[in-house]
Amino acid sequence: MIFCGALERHPALKIVLAETGIGWLPYMLERMDDTYQKFVDAPAYWRAHGGLPLTMPPSAYCRRQVWAAFQTDRVGLRLIDVIGAERVMWASDYPHVDSTWPESRKAIEENFAGVAPGPRRQILCDNARVLYGLGR
Secondary structure (H helix, E strand, C coil): CCCCCHHHHCCCCCEEECCCCCCCHHHHHHHHHHHHHHHHCCHHHHHHCCCCCCCCCHHHHHHHHEEEEECCCHHHHHCHHHHCHHHEEECCCCCCCCCCCCCHHHHHHHHCCCCCHHHHHHHHHHHHHHHHCCCC
């Protein structure tokens, strides 16, 4: 979606990565940005092939248009500054058998140990409210 230019062409498009976890995102963002830089460093190739369809690094598109949800992901929460707390949402995955329910409060306490109150509230409440246009 990013490298083909879809997010460049459709800046209002919102993508939610549901049930994916978040711990893998920092590595992928770094890898995509490294690849993008290699593309930028090859301007002759891109001129010959219609141009590079991106005007900014892939991580910038993610921070602008992509949200990711997780149930339990202590590693991901330790790397939240790389991902951006404003783009992460917690989910219980109820009523599926692998959900945190009926132990969701316990899962939240265990996963969010050490997460500051601001990002914690964003991830548990505010991000979904804003993304989906829900009332307070």
